[in-house]
Amino acid sequence: MIDWKNVKGTVLKIVEAVGKWLWPEVCPFCGKVNRSGICTSCRKEVDQLRIVHPRCMKCGKPVSQPEQEYCYDCMHAHHWYDRGVSVWVHRPPVSTSIYQFKYHNQRRYGALLAKEMVSVYEQTIRKWAPDLIMPIPVHRKRMKKKRL
Ligand SMILES: [Zn+2]
Ligand SMILES: [Zn+2]
Numbered sequence: 297m298i299d300w301k302n303v304k305g306t307v308l309k310i311v312e313a314v315g316k317w318l319w320p321e322v323c324p325f326c327g328k329v330n331r332s333g334i335c336t337s338c339r340k341e342v343d344q345l346r347i348v349h350p351r352c353m354k355c356g357k358p359v360s361q362p363e364q365e366y367c368y369d370c371m372h373a374h375h376w377y378d379r380g381v382s383v384w385v386h387r388p389p390v391s392t393s394i395y396q397f398k399y400h401n402q403r404r405y406g407a408l409l410a411k412e413m414v415s416v417y418e419q420t421i422r423k424w425a426p427d428l429i430m431p432i433p434v435h436r437k438r439m440k441k442k443r444l
Contacts, residue, residue, distance in 0.1 A: 324397070324405035325389040333408045338389060345384040356381040379424065383416050398434070 323330040325338035334342070350359050352367035354375060359367050384390040396402040397409065421429070 319404075322404070324393045324402070324408045327396075333411070342384055342390060345387055345390055347382055347385060351381075354379065358385065377430070378426075381417050381420065383412050 320329045321331050321333055322328060323333065323335040323338050325342060326335060328335060347356065347358050350362040350364060351357060352359050352370050353365050354370040355367060356379070357367045357369070359365075386394070393402075393405055393409070397405040
């Protein structure tokens with residue numbers, strides 16, 4: 297008698313292996329094939345963009361002085377959220393990768409970028425115990441443009 301449970305598992309493993317062969321993991325910053333995600337060269341580059349203290353207590357952007365609580369933007373504008381954090385400063389290759397993810401359907405970058413966010417902020421976010429974590433949605437006009 298055929299053990300269908302094992303057959304299903306074996307078929308899924310084959311499909312997964314073929315999928316990885318056809319669409320191998322790529323570095324989300326340079327787009328080159330790299331089995332472990334972010335390549336060594338890009339890792340060095342993005343480590344330079346890593347946001348550390350001092351940072352804005354509202355949006356999480358870097359601020360120049362440790363005693364400065366909020367960045368210029370947050371002192372002059374209202375945000376509809378309590379607190380935000382970012383792993384990196386929004387400059388290339390980070391900004392380029394996010395642009396590719398958002399506007400060029402590079403959804404596989406999302407998992408790698410999310411993994412980085414978790415590795416840096418998991419404990420912080422757990423401590424905050426937020427009611428809701430929300431990605432910043434695309435503006436309605438931009439969404440319409442994307443669909444055309
Ligand atoms: Zn790379
Ligand atoms: Zn700010």
